[in-house]
Amino acid sequence: MHSRLPEPSAEERAHSDLLLQHVREHIAAHGPMPFSQFMGRCLYAPGLGYYSAGKTKFGEAGDFVTAPELGELFACCVANVVAPVLDMLGEQANFLELGGGSGAFAEVALKAFAAAGSLPHRYLILEPSADLRERQRERLAAALPAEINERVRWLDGPPDHGWRGVLFANEVIDALPTTRIAMKGGEVYEEYVALDGEGRLMRVDRPADALVAGAVRHVERDLGVEFADGYRSEILPQLPYWMQAVAGTLEAGMLLFVDYGYVRREFYQPERRDGTLMAHYRHHAHGDPLWLPGLNDLTASVDFTALAEAGNSASFGVAAYLPQAQFLIASGLQEAFGNAHARTDDEAVRYRLAQEVKRLTLPDRMGERFQAMLFARGLDMLPLPAELLASDQGERL
Numbered sequence: 001m002h003s004r005l006p007e008p009s010a011e012e013r014a015h016s017d018l019l020l021q022h023v024r025e026h027i028a029a030h031g032p033m034p035f036s037q038f039m040g041r042c043l044y045a046p047g048l049g050y051y052s053a054g055k056t057k058f059g060e061a062g063d064f065v066t067a068p069e070l071g072e073l074f075a076c077c078v079a080n081v082v083a084p085v086l087d088m089l090g091e092q093a094n095f096l097e098l099g100g101g102s103g104a105f106a107e108v109a110l111k112a113f114a115a116a117g118s119l120p121h122r123y124l125i126l127e128p129s130a131d132l133r134e135r136q137r138e139r140l141a142a143a144l145p146a147e148i149n150e151r152v153r154w155l156d157g158p159p160d161h162g163w164r165g166v167l168f169a170n171e172v173i174d175a176l177p178t179t180r181i182a183m184k185g186g187e188v189y190e191e192y193v194a195l196d197g198e199g200r201l202m203r204v205d206r207p208a209d210a211l212v213a214g215a216v217r218h219v220e221r222d223l224g225v226e227f228a229d230g231y232r233s234e235i236l237p238q239l240p241y242w243m244q245a246v247a248g249t250l251e252a253g254m255l256l257f258v259d260y261g262y263v264r265r266e267f268y269q270p271e272r273r274d275g276t277l278m279a280h281y282r283h284h285a286h287g288d289p290l291w292l293p294g295l296n297d298l299t300a301s302v303d304f305t306a307l308a309e310a311g312n313s314a315s316f317g318v319a320a321y322l323p324q325a326q327f328l329i330a331s332g333l334q335e336a337f338g339n340a341h342a343r344t345d346d347e348a349v350r351y352r353l354a355q356e357v358k359r360l361t362l363p364d365r366m367g368e369r370f371q372a373m374l375f376a377r378g379l380d381m382l383p384l385p386a387e388l389l390a391s392d393q394g395e396r397l
Contacts, residue, residue, distance in 0.1 A: 005291075006282045012295055019048040019294035024199060032192035032204055035289075040177035042293045044128060050297055051129045051175075065283075066171050067258070067324075067366060068105035071356040072340060075105045077331035078256065079112035082166050084383040085254050086118050093253070094165035095120040096155075098172045098246065100127045103136035105170065106152070107143045114148055120165060126155045126246075162251045164378075170258045173307060174299040176242065178234040180275065181208065181216055183227045188213040191232070193290070201290040211237050222305070223265060233268060233275035234300040243310040252378030255316060258324060260369045261302030263396045268303075276301035304371055305397045316375035319382050320392045325367030328360055330388035 008016070023041060027033055043050045067074040086093045095113075100106055106123060113119045127133045133154050140149050180191035182205050189205040190212050196202045208216070215237035220226050227233075236242075247255055261267065267276070279289050279296040289298050308318050322330075340353055361367040376382045 005284050005286060008292060008295060013292070015048070015053065016292040016294045019045060020201075022048065023193070023201070023293060024195060027193070027195050032194035032206070035180040035191045035193055035203070036177040038193040038293075039289065039298050042289070042296070042298055043175060043177070045294070048294050050294055051132065053131065053294065066101060067360060067370070068101060068108070068170065070359055071353065072108045073333060073336050073353070073356055074328065074360060075108035076112050076336040077328045077333050078105075078168065078258075079109045079116070079118075080332040080336070081384065081388070082109075082168070082254070082256070083113060083116045083118035085166055086113070086120050088379075088383055089164045089253060092121050092164060094122045094124055094163055096124040096126060096159070096165065096167045098126050098167065098169040099175075100125040100132065100136045101170075102132075103139035106136065107140060110140075110144055110148050110152070119148065119151060121151070123152045124155055124159070125152065126158060158246045159249045162249050164252045165250070166253050167247055167250060167255045169256070171260075173236075173239075173257060173259045173302045174261070175297070176236060176239070178236055178277065178300040179212055179215075180277065181212065181233060181235055183229050183231045185229065186226070188216045201293075203290070219264065219268060219306075223268060227268070228270065231270075231273055233272070234277060236303070236306060239306055239310040240313040243307075243316075244314045247311075247316070247375075248314055250377065253376070254319070254379075254382065255311065255375040257307060257373045258327075258370060259302045260366075261304050261371060264303050264305035267301065267305075302371075304373055307373055308394075308397050311373075311375045316377045318394055318397070319374040319376045320384065320388055321371065321373045321394045321397060322388070322391045323368050323393075324370035324372055325361040325363070326391040327372035327388065330385050330391055332385075333357065333361070 019041065022045065023033075023038065041049060044052055046052055082095065086095065097106060106125065110119070110123055125133070125136060127136065137154070140152055182189040182191060184205065188208040190208040192204050192206050194202055194204045212235070215235050216227070219235065277289060277298070277300045278285050278287065279291065279298055281292075281296045289296070304321065308321070311318060337353060337357055341350055344350060359365045374384070
């Protein structure tokens, strides 16, 4: 499998070897580590993890392309939905973006908020990567007028005091370190990363602890079925605690999550016997998360039923759940495309706009694979577009 992947440079291999050394030392000292802990180190270990190091992640030069990297249309549509909520919440309302990526979303969204007269009091970016934070800072300083850019603040952690506004997260849940589970003899096992006799990484199964086993049994009860022996998948038993941590201090406002995934009964299909875990390296997807740790983006699809439950447990109500294509169309995609199309006579630019719409909305691209979920709390009413509310598929959860 690895032979079809692009060959990493000597520098990349050396970087991966450093992280691998740390993982080996930890396993040698403490024994096998849960896969979730291994994934967390691969993605977020300071200076070594995928998101913590200086390698380009986003766009054509990176390993994958997110919706904001395609162009301005996605961020314009999100801003269309969010602006009336910010207006209703008043002049102290803030906008919090979890994981700012390259800064592409923030750049377009802030310009759109300004054009609509709906700039938030503060545009907050919770970005754990110092490297990405610096790239975002440089991009926004160069692209935005000073009076807009001065509203941007970077956070080291979630707000620790009460606030009003909107929290937005695009492709964040899929990158939370996931627990891998396996069923054996009717019992729940958890996947760990260990060392073989030659010091190579390998995956082994151990009996799950009460938290993981309880989360799996909850899913089985909800589905009305028991997982078959040999079945493997992912689960996020920490998701309710994560939701409370990042959004618990929001006293009034909205949460908007966009990510790829399924409702629970589609996520845990019997035929999906090895889960949804994937590694991404230079626009190639593969299934070996142990290959060159630190150089790959590791992700798992989102169980949106679990996300809804986590929001409910944090006292948020699900306001809408729908595929990305319907969310964008209901949020003014046609108008955003028309405005961008009218601003240029360059046929190449117009062609790229048309391709952007296709990638965002076609069922076999992002249109159906990605879903949008909106939560609300502390609001008498939520000023969402009527077409968006009419497209709600919350009954599928």
